[in-house]
Amino acid sequence: MNVSVMQENLARGLQIVSRAVSSRATLPVLANVLLKTENAGLKLTATNLEIGINCWVPGKVAEEGEITVPAKLITDLVASLPNQRIDLQLSVKDRTLKLVCAGSRSSIKGIDADEFPVVAAISDAPATSVEARALREALGEVVFAAASDESRPILTGVLTKLSRETMTLAAADNYRIAVRSVKLNTAVAAELTIVVPARSYAELMRILPDADDPIEITVTPNKSQVLFHVEGIDLVSRLIEGQFPNYEPVIPTAHTSRAVLDREAFLAGTRRASIFARDSANIVKIEVGADGSDGNPVSITAHAADIGDNADSLEATVEGSATTIAFNARYLIDALSNLGSDEAALELSGPLAPGVIRGVGKDDYVHVIMPVRTAS
Amino acid sequence: MSRSRARSSASFESCSPPARVTNTAARTILHADLDAFYASVEVLDDPSLRGRPVIVGGRPDERGVVSAASYEARRYGVHSAMPLRTAARLCPDGAFVTGHPDRYRDVSTAVMRIFASFTPLVEPISLDEAFLDVTASRAAFGDGGTIALELKRRVRDETGLVVSVGVASNKLCAKIASDLRKPDALVVVAPGQEAAFLAPLPVGRLWGVGPQVRQALIDYGVSTIGQLASVSGAALRRRFGAHGLELGQRARGVDPSPVTPTQAPKSIGHEHTFSRDVVERSRLEATLLDIAESVASRLRAHGLAAGAIQLKLRYEGFETITRQMPLPRQTRESEPIYEAGVALLERTRSTAPVRLIGLTAIGLAELQQLTLFDEQPRSERVARSLDAVRARFGESAITRARLLADRPQRRFDFGERPTADAGRPPNDEAR
Numbered sequence: 079m080n081v082s083v084m085q086e087n088l089a090r091g092l093q094i095v096s097r098a099v100s101s102r103a104t105l106p107v108l109a110n111v112l113l114k115t116e117n118a119g120l121k122l123t124a125t126n127l128e129i130g131i132n133c134w135v136p137g138k139v140a141e142e143g144e145i146t147v148p149a150k151l152i153t154d155l156v157a158s159l160p161n162q163r164i165d166l167q168l169s170v171k172d173r174t175l176k177l178v179c180a181g182s183r184s185s186i187k188g189i190d191a192d193e194f195p196v197v198a199a200i201s202d203a204p205a206t207s208v209e210a211r212a213l214r215e216a217l218g219e220v221v222f223a224a225a226s227d228e229s230r231p232i233l234t235g236v237l238t239k240l241s242r243e244t245m246t247l248a249a250a251d252n253y254r255i256a257v258r259s260v261k262l263n264t265a266v267a268a269e270l271t272i273v274v275p276a277r278s279y280a281e282l283m284r285i286l287p288d289a290d291d292p293i294e295i296t297v298t299p300n301k302s303q304v305l306f307h308v309e310g311i312d313l314v315s316r317l318i319e320g321q322f323p324n325y326e327p328v329i330p331t332a333h334t335s336r337a338v339l340d341r342e343a344f345l346a347g348t349r350r351a352s353i354f355a356r357d358s359a360n361i362v363k364i365e366v367g368a369d370g371s372d373g374n375p376v377s378i379t380a381h382a383a384d385i386g387d388n389a390d391s392l393e394a395t396v397e398g399s400a401t402t403i404a405f406n407a408r409y410l411i412d413a414l415s416n417l418g419s420d421e422a423a424l425e426l427s428g429p430l431a432p433g434v435i436r437g438v439g440k441d442d443y444v445h446v447i448m449p450v451r452t453a454s
Numbered sequence: 455m456s457r458s459r460a461r462s463s464a465s466f467e468s469c470s471p472p473a474r475v476t477n478t479a480a481r482t483i484l485h486a487d488l489d490a491f492y493a494s495v496e497v498l499d500d501p502s503l504r505g506r507p508v509i510v511g512g513r514p515d516e517r518g519v520v521s522a523a524s525y526e527a528r529r530y531g532v533h534s535a536m537p538l539r540t541a542a543r544l545c546p547d548g549a550f551v552t553g554h555p556d557r558y559r560d561v562s563t564a565v566m567r568i569f570a571s572f573t574p575l576v577e578p579i580s581l582d583e584a585f586l587d588v589t590a591s592r593a594a595f596g597d598g599g600t601i602a603l604e605l606k607r608r609v610r611d612e613t614g615l616v617v618s619v620g621v622a623s624n625k626l627c628a629k630i631a632s633d634l635r636k637p638d639a640l641v642v643v644a645p646g647q648e649a650a651f652l653a654p655l656p657v658g659r660l661w662g663v664g665p666q667v668r669q670a671l672i673d674y675g676v677s678t679i680g681q682l683a684s685v686s687g688a689a690l691r692r693r694f695g696a697h698g699l700e701l702g703q704r705a706r707g708v709d710p711s712p713v714t715p716t717q718a719p720k721s722i723g724h725e726h727t728f729s730r731d732v733v734e735r736s737r738l739e740a741t742l743l744d745i746a747e748s749v750a751s752r753l754r755a756h757g758l759a760a761g762a763i764q765l766k767l768r769y770e771g772f773e774t775i776t777r778q779m780p781l782p783r784q785t786r787e788s789e790p791i792y793e794a795g796v797a798l799l800e801r802t803r804s805t806a807p808v809r810l811i812g813l814t815a816i817g818l819a820e821l822q823q824l825t826l827f828d829e830q831p832r833s834e835r836v837a838r839s840l841d842a843v844r845a846r847f848g849e850s851a852i853t854r855a856r857l858l859a860d861r862p863q864r865r866f867d868f869g870e871r872p873t874a875d876a877g878r879p880p881n882d883e884a885r
Binding site for chain 1: 827
């Protein structure tokens with residue numbers, strides 16, 4: 079292997095693929111990144127067996143070849159080099175990669191490329207594509223709601239349903255659920271439902287450009303893996319097997335009170351209350367419709383025995399009957415801080431019914447939080 | 455009986471100088487304490503025990519401890535927490551009875567209901583003890599002494615039990631007063647006379663004076679509460695810090711602490727002592743399941759949910775360990791409590807013989823996170839139905855199949871009762 083690339087391009091590529099490097103690799107080769115000449119450039123690959131990332135770096139190939147080298151070492155080295163041409167040359171005999179850049183010469187001992195697991199090269203035609211920016215926004219409103227503990231593995235994934243021209247993303251952790259729909263660039267031939275690990279989507283969000291480039295989505299026929307392809311980058315993820323809970327019945331279709339609030343103010347008030355809620359199971363109470371001290375129709379309060387209490391009253395437009403509800407502050411903060419609109423609507427149907435948060439003027443998103451039953 | 459009551463009823467008003475000002479703003483607090491509660495309930499249920507030394511806790515040859523003793527038994531030197539075998543030695547003719555915790559709870563509920571008919575401000579301390587703030591009830595029922603007499607009469611008429619009552623302007627003095635001339639006491643401390651009332655009593659009677667503080671005070675030349683009251687705040691602060699200032703206040707009969715109705719428990723626990731030390735994991739787990747059900751049932755009864763679970767293990771030789779872990783979500787169901795107990799047991803990695811095993815629900819809160827998909831509402835409905843069946847037909851009316859084979863006897867807070875393996879040949883009985 080003998081290839082020349084620009085430092086800037088190689089550094090960016092390594093930074094992208096190193097997201098997929100296992101931090102606690104079971105196989106030593108999984109701590110490495112695979113470098114392979116391909117399509118008149120250099121393909122970088124890393125995998126932790128759950129996700130794999132390929133990234134193509136433009137370059138000038140004098141001799142084909144492939145090798146794996148420790149990902150952290152080469153990433154740190156390349157990041158420290160000046161933005162000039164880097165010549166990479168592999169000595170096959172002693173599996174050593176030599177890097178020459180400006181006056182710097184390094185050699186890195188590697189492991190044979192044969193030992194690197196195959197990151198599925200999915201050759202099927204993409205099912206559809208979606209705009210990168212739209213997908214990134216949608217994932218931002220959904221992925222955080224997935225379960226982080228493994229007690230129900232299916233809930234660590236994000237339900238992804240492709241139907242006609244709509245992609246529906248749903249994530250839930252048993253106490254809350256976020257559902258968002260995104261318009262696809264092209265209609266899918268057949269309806270397709272998969273469950274993608276939330277961690278894979280979190281990595282995808284980091285890779286997606288803030289542009290309207292199309293992201294191609296391909297699912298293997300046996301529904302074991304999904305491939306997201308954007309210019310120069312592949313992200314392959316395994317899929318979670320099993321049945322995602324039927325969430326549609328738990329999303330309220332009506333409400334008895336509705337408050338429209340400034341999202342930032344609502345979030346700030348909840349954060350303040352949560353400081354006091356830390357010692358009382360993180361519970362904040364929201365009163366809608368009863369005039370607070372300042373004549374504002376929504377109040378957020380938290381009370382901790384022996385610590386103190388806090389009350390914020392918020393301006394809002396309220397319809398319907400007065401009600402009080404208690405939530406775990408964390409769920410409220412998560413929902414409000416990820417909501418992609420300036421105004422939030424809170425829809426309630428009594429203290430023990432699910433609370434609904436929507437973005438005002440956005441009918442493609444719904445977030446449901448289960449309340450906390452309190453004594454009083 | 456009424457004679458002895460008349461004798462032991464006393465008013466502290468008699469030996470106080472005329473009060474300069476009757477402090478009408480003062481609170482009126484009652485401390486009501488049932489005399490020898492468990493033993494008295496046993497006598498009620500078995501009149502043949504009347505007049506005999508009754509010792510509640512188990513058979514005299516068992517390994518547990520005395521949970522209650524009648525006044526007759528106390529004359530022999532028997533007291534609660536004493537090993538049953540010691541009690542049997544001191545009082546060989548005593549009537550040893552196994553306790554009936556569910557019965558005590560029922561009787562206690564009836565008594566607390568009587569208390570609640572005098573004031574909504576009832577703070578139960580235990581099954582047989584409560585504070586009542588009757589300040590606002592005086593207009594309807596008369597002064598503290600009158601209310602106390604009426605309360606004693608109603609408890610006796612309606613339950614057959616005898617209650618000692620202390621009346622004072624605060625909880626501290628009311629508690630000390632009720633304890634002063636037990637049994638069947640009625641002691642009234644007039645407002646303004648708190649310090650005079652406390653002055654001759656030993657300092658050890660005060661809240662916050664344990665053996666160490668008491669010894670330190672005695673070294674300081676202070677043995678009565680009156681002497682403590684005359685020590686300057688600065689000196690107490692130097693010696694005992696902020697706690698010293700509080701002690702000085704209390705010694706002068708000042709206690710602003712309010713009567714807090716239905717004090718929520720900070721923890722709810724159950725434990726079981728085996729008649730023979732147990733090694734088999736299956737037996738320990740079956741016991742944990744039984745304990746988890748008791749804990750969950752009491753959580754539901756209190757309307758609380760547990761945030762964490764603590765496992766207690768006592769090995770042979772009395773070495774005791776506790777291990778705790780948070781629960782993934784708050785619960786009032788037996789299953790997650792049991793699972794946490796098993797996980798904690800697993801974590802000890804010990805195979806040493808176990809003498810006592812217990813679970814305590816901690817991080818209690820009067821709230822519960824509702825869920826989207828779990829079958830929690832259904833399982834909670836099942837659990838509540840079980841509670842209802844047990845409340846009506848007794849603890850053993852319904853149980854899990856798993857617990858039938860190897861069901862340990864339910865334990866309250868007494869010692870040992872026969873268990874399923876009682877028929878096995880004794881091995882290391884000498885221990």
